[in-house]
Amino acid sequence: xxxxxxxxxxxxxxxxxxxxxxxxxxxxxxYIGGSGLAARLFWKRGNIQADPLSPEAMLLFTNxxxxxxxxxxxxxxxxxxxxxxxxxxxxxxxxxxxAPELRYAGFDGIxxxxxxxxxxxxxxxxxxxxxxxxxxxxxKGIESVxxxxxxxxxxxxxxxxxxxxxxxxxxxxxxxxxxHHAFGxxxxxxxxxxxxxxxxxxxxxxxxxxxxxxEAFEILRQKLNPRIKGALASDVMHVNGTAANLEGxxxxxxxPIKNFTSNFWQEMAESLTxxxxxxxxxxxxxxxxHCAIACKRNVAVMEGPFAIxxxxxxxxxxxxxxxxxxxxxxxxxxxxxxxxxxxxxxxTISTGVTIAWAMEAYERGDITPDDTEGIPLAWxxxxxxxxxxxxxxxAKTGKLGSLLAEGSAAAARHIGKGSSDxxxxxxxxxxxxxxxxxxxHGLALAYAISPRGACHVAFPMLFMEMGACFYPxxxxxxxxxxxxxxxxxxxxxxxxxxGSIENSxxxxxxxxREIGIPEWVELFNTVAGYGWDIDAMMLAGKRVFxxxxxxNYLYGRTAADDVLTPRMLEPARDGEPEGIEINxxxxxxxxxxxxxxxxxxxxxxxxxxxACGMVEEAGRVW
Amino acid sequence: xxxxxxxxxxxxxxxKLFQAAMVDDELSTGLKKVNQLILFDYTEDGPNCSFWxxxxxxxxxxxxxxPSEEPDMTMSLSADDAHRSWSNxxxxxxxxxxxxxxxxxxxxxxLKLVPKLKKVAxxxxxxxxxxxxxxxxxx
Numbered sequence: 175x176x177x178x179x180x181x182x183x184x185x186x187x188x189x190x191x192x193x194x195x196x197x198x199x200x201x202x203x204x205y206i207g208g209s210g211l212a213a214r215l216f217w218k219r220g221n222i223q224a225d226p227l228s229p230e231a232m233l234l235f236t237n238x239x240x241x242x243x244x245x246x247x248x249x250x251x252x253x254x255x256x257x258x259x260x261x262x263x264x265x266x267x268x269x270x271x272x273a274p275e276l277r278y279a280g281f282d283g284i285x286x287x288x289x290x291x292x293x294x295x296x297x298x299x300x301x302x303x304x305x306x307x308x309x310x311x312x313x314k315g316i317e318s319v320x321x322x323x324x325x326x327x328x329x330x331x332x333x334x335x336x337x338x339x340x341x342x343x344x345x346x347x348x349x350x351x352x353x354h355h356a357f358g359x360x361x362x363x364x365x366x367x368x369x370x371x372x373x374x375x376x377x378x379x380x381x382x383x384x385x386x387x388x389e390a391f392e393i394l395r396q397k398l399n400p401r402i403k404g405a406l407a408s409d410v411m412h413v414n415g416t417a418a419n420l421e422g423x424x425x426x427x428x429x430p431i432k433n434f435t436s437n438f439w440q441e442m443a444e445s446l447t448x449x450x451x452x453x454x455x456x457x458x459x460x461x462x463x464h465c466a467i468a469c470k471r472n473v474a475v476m477e478g479p480f481a482i483x484x485x486x487x488x489x490x491x492x493x494x495x496x497x498x499x500x501x502x503x504x505x506x507x508x509x510x511x512x513x514x515x516x517x518x519x520x521x522t523i524s525t526g527v528t529i530a531w532a533m534e535a536y537e538r539g540d541i542t543p544d545d546t547e548g549i550p551l552a553w554x555x556x557x558x559x560x561x562x563x564x565x566x567x568x569a570k571t572g573k574l575g576s577l578l579a580e581g582s583a584a585a586a587r588h589i590g591k592g593s594s595d596x597x598x599x600x601x602x603x604x605x606x607x608x609x610x611x612x613x614x615h616g617l618a619l620a621y622a623i624s625p626r627g628a629c630h631v632a633f634p635m636l637f638m639e640m641g642a643c644f645y646p647x648x649x650x651x652x653x654x655x656x657x658x659x660x661x662x663x664x665x666x667x668x669x670x671x672x673g674s675i676e677n678s679x680x681x682x683x684x685x686x687r688e689i690g691i692p693e694w695v696e697l698f699n700t701v702a703g704y705g706w707d708i709d710a711m712m713l714a715g716k717r718v719f720x721x722x723x724x725x726n727y728l729y730g731r732t733a734a735d736d737v738l739t740p741r742m743l744e745p746a747r748d749g750e751p752e753g754i755e756i757n758x759x760x761x762x763x764x765x766x767x768x769x770x771x772x773x774x775x776x777x778x779x780x781x782x783x784x785a786c787g788m789v790e791e792a793g794r795v796w
Numbered sequence: 797x798x799x800x801x802x803x804x805x806x807x808x809x810x811x812k813l814f815q816a817a818m819v820d821d822e823l824s825t826g827l828k829k830v831n832q833l834i835l836f837d838y839t840e841d842g843p844n845c846s847f848w849x850x851x852x853x854x855x856x857x858x859x860x861x862x863p864s865e866e867p868d869m870t871m872s873l874s875a876d877d878a879h880r881s882w883s884n885x886x887x888x889x890x891x892x893x894x895x896x897x898x899x900x901x902x903x904x905x906x907l908k909l910v911p912k913l914k915k916v917a918x919x920x921x922x923x924x925x926x927x928x929x930x931x932x933x934x935x
Contacts, residue, residue: 406892406899406903409902409903409904410903410904410907413902413904414904414907418904418907419907419910421907421908421910421911422907422910422911424911425910425911425914443911449904449907449908640887640889640890641887641888641889641890641891641893642889642890642893643893644890644893644894653887653890687893
């Protein structure tokens with residue numbers, strides 16, 4: 175096998191049993207790698223109906239075929255399984271340094287089941303794999319555990335660590351690599367915690383990879399790396415991070431404000447944008463493995479109530495979710511809130527959006543002082559957010575901490591009083607920091623049809639609507655007007671296949687934009703030897719999307735679940751999109767027809783599955 | 797060229813546009829934040845079809861032709877697409893993706909202008925009217 179190693183580590187934590195298995199090449203050819211391969215393995219061998227926080231639940235870490243290549247954006251990885259936050263299929267992507275090290279060690283992924291009797295650490299040193307006690311790390315924050323692991327094993331060892339939120343099984347607990355790079359979404363930190371697994375460390379002694387056509391890949395690499403580095407978007411993100419264009423986003427109405435009640439706040443735009451972060455708090459930029467974009471931020475706040483030492487800084491999603499969403503334009507406070515979430519192991523998007531919902535509920539009187547045990551919830555009160563709410567959520571302490579630790583959808587169901595109407599989620603996953611009313615109506619469709627729930631990176635819809643994509647080879651050569659429904663269903667058909675390819679390849683969405691469709695094919699063929707043409711590649715992407723839909727169907731999710739909350743579909747109250755309605759159901763119906771999906775069941779019709787070669791899968795649902 | 801009779805017309809309009817922008821409170825503040833020397837290069841439509849804008853160190857200057865110093869950023873496109881762009885009728889991201897706009901140097905400062913493009917377009921309409929070029933105004 176080329177590019178991929180074909181080998182996965184299978185760990186039963188209950189029995190302490192570790193095996194290495196070789197996967198059939200057809201799994202890769204059909205489902206690419208990354209989250210696609212994870213879906214395939216989950217479908218084939220997972221206890222799909224198991225409670226995600228039970229020992230029976232399966233947790234999968236999977237690389238894409240490009241992990242470890244000296245190519246910008248190529249070394250992300252996926253985590254997948256049943257999400258404890260949504261109860262549905264979930265996957266999450268992480269940059270950093272874990273994926274290449276695991277690849278160099280000889281593995282494409284790890285499958286975890288069971289529950290260790292005591293807090294544990296999975297140690298992978300080339301082909302030597304063992305489980306050690308993590309008792310010394312349990313209860314500690316991610317920053318200190320990262321430091322301890324580096325001291326114990328050495329700096330070249332790469333790690334994945336959960337924080338106290340994961341140990342306490344907060345539904346949106348995350349996992350961090352090197353205390354900086356996040357498997358943020360869908361709550362897989364809680365799954366690791368439920369298995370008593372505090373961390374995974376990996377080290378390879380060599381960094382070789384076996385490619386299908388090394389010479390041809392090298393020629394392609396020499397072409398792509400300078401292009402990715404030299405792209406305008408890369409340039410601005412290199413200098414000012416992923417929030418470089420936050421100000422422009424506010425003017426277009428893309429940036430959510432105060433629980434999606436506003437689409438314009440000029441003063442906030444000028445206070446939270448990436449250039450201000452660079453001017454005031456940036457100590458240095460940093461990068462994921464082999465990436466020249468280097469959009470990561472490291473910041474220090476030297477003085478004031480939100481002072482923090484030099485360390486990982488917030489990216490766009492964190493700045494908005496823990497800033498404008500909760501009514502704050504205090505960038506120092508945002509930096510500190512992000513740092514605290516990182517250390518405790520909380521997804522900053524779900525944390526911010528859940529707190530924003532709670533603030534609005536308190537303002538409306540739907541959450542009372544009795545519910546909060548006297549803690550006042552006010553927009554922009556960052557002292558309370560940082561010192562009280564975030565720690566309470568991570569520890570699940572008190573009425574309020576326990577309530578918010580379940581996520582906004584569950585919390586609203588508990589509170590009632592119509593408060594679900596002003597939650598912002600799809601399928602239980604909180605909406606990220608792009609408001610489709612301003613960012614693009616196609617994004618509303620993408621949020622709703624995404625198997626894991628509201629997600630801006632499942633498919634490149636946002637990029638397609640802003641004009642950053644041009645793929646004539648697969649029929650995307652037209653211009654999209656963001657704030658309309660025109661051509662959105664048609665472009666979403668392309669987006670779901672392409673997004674599934676990108677996420678299964680575990681490629682960074684920022685670098686992706688500089689790779690043309692024929693070059694994607696060339697990458698798969700020169701690295702992994704897939705022998706694809708464009709049609710075969712696009713079919714694999716479609717197949718991945720279909721399979722994730724089928725898994726959700728087994729959880730009882732149907733077309734009725736492909737929706738957004740009433741708040742997300744209200745016409746915007748101000749800003750550039752003011753008053754414009756989203757023709758959500760029109761786009762959805764058209765998309766279903768174009769994708770051969772059953773209008774009630776929400777899954778592909780049998781003939782569509784068979785046409786994709788998914789005969790066994792079709793037999794399980796039809 | 798679709799909109800211009802000769803290479804001088806677009807430069808006349810664009811220089812006048814930025815002279816007007818520089819005396820507008822909101823836009824002059826935005827332009828100063830750009831803090832770069834920028835060359836707008838439309839020479840695909842004529843050897844003298846270019847102008848520059850100097851927003852460095854809190855000063856604002858604009859002039860036809862090429863600047864005497866090396867620009868921090870050069871933006872190359874056709875004079876017609878520039879007309880569409882200043883009229884807010886061209887998606888700049890899409891134009892860059894499709895290579896209609898080619899950027900050399902750092903575009904970090906230029907992002908400061910993105911939120912102001914609507915206002916620039918409003919002034920541009922006035923400029924075209926002042927020049928007696930109502931027929932060039934894009935609806």
